[in-house]
Amino acid sequence: MSRDYGIQPRGQHYATMVDLLGRSGKLREAYEVVLNSPCKDHAAIWGALLGACRIHGDIDLVKLAADKCLELSPENAGKYVVLSNAYATFGSWDNVAALRTMMRNSGVIKEPAYSRIEIQGELDVIGIDEAQFFEDLYDFCCEAADHHGKTVIVAGLDGDYLRRSFGSVLDIIPIADSVMKLTARCELCGKRAFFTLRKTDEIQTELIGGADVYMPVCRQHYVNGQVVIEAARSVIESQKLQCA
Ligand SMILES: [Zn+2]
Numbered sequence: 001m002s003r004d005y006g007i008q009p010r011g012q013h014y015a016t017m018v019d020l021l022g023r024s025g026k027l028r029e030a031y032e033v034v035l036n037s038p039c040k041d042h043a044a045i046w047g048a049l050l051g052a053c054r055i056h057g058d059i060d061l062v063k064l065a066a067d068k069c070l071e072l073s074p075e076n077a078g079k080y081v082v083l084s085n086a087y088a089t090f091g092s093w094d095n096v097a098a099l100r101t102m103m104r105n106s107g108v109i110k111e112p113a114y115s116r117i118e119i120q121g122e123l124d125v126i127g128i129d130e131a132q133f134f135e136d137l138y139d140f141c142c143e144a145a146d147h148h149g150k151t152v153i154v155a156g157l158d159g160d161y162l163r164r165s166f167g168s169v170l171d172i173i174p175i176a177d178s179v180m181k182l183t184a185r186c187e188l189c190g191k192r193a194f195f196t197l198r199k200t201d202e203i204q205t206e207l208i209g210g211a212d213v214y215m216p217v218c219r220q221h222y223v224n225g226q227v228v229i230e231a232a233r234s235v236i237e238s239q240k241l242q243c244a
Helices: 011-023 027-036 043-056 059-072 077-089 093-105 137-147 170-175 219-243
Strands: 125-128 151-154 195-198 214-217
Touching: 011 027, 011 043, 027 043, 043 059, 043 077, 059 077, 077 093, 125 137, 137 151, 137 170, 195 219, 214 219
Parallel strands: 125 151
Antiparallel strands: 195 214
16 A cells, blocks of 8 residues: 555544454454554554454453543544444443443533534434433423424333433433334243343353343243242252352
């Protein structure tokens, strides 16, 4: 590239290479490129690695790339959203919640992509994704829909794995024209899955895991699953008491 075209490769060029390798599943090769790049202090290159790890499910590399991204551009709210998506992919809801707290504490809670001035512009439809992260969701939707006649389409998580309300997504239901609850498929019976079940008897708040720890389930299997987990927990507790 530098010989034939006289262009010195920069961070963005290396990021593209990492992206291409990563998307094709060559995560280790992509990681090697990052480590050997003269631009390894460029946030874009780690962002590309983070995106690829998410697609191909390497939670260790996700965490490593995410730490580096946040270290290099802590003010970049977009990176937090990418990381949040990565954690959500692995069903790691505690980390999603912890990240949200970190965003609030560091003052980078993501603002909606359009400012008040832009609401009044030429846009007819405004889409908001990852709505659970927007602090002023209610006010923004009210202003855009009620006062500026915009069509606002909002997507986001309504609850975490304990079925607790997530962000202010539920707050905007009273002002919505219509609401559609999208679902996955229950891993046990194939019916519509409304909830996420944590399969282990771990009780600590933070638990990182993928399909081995979490799974989408229907209502019946969520309730049955909780009963089984509770029973297993009390058996383990009673055995501990007998041994003591
Ligand atoms: Zn089921």
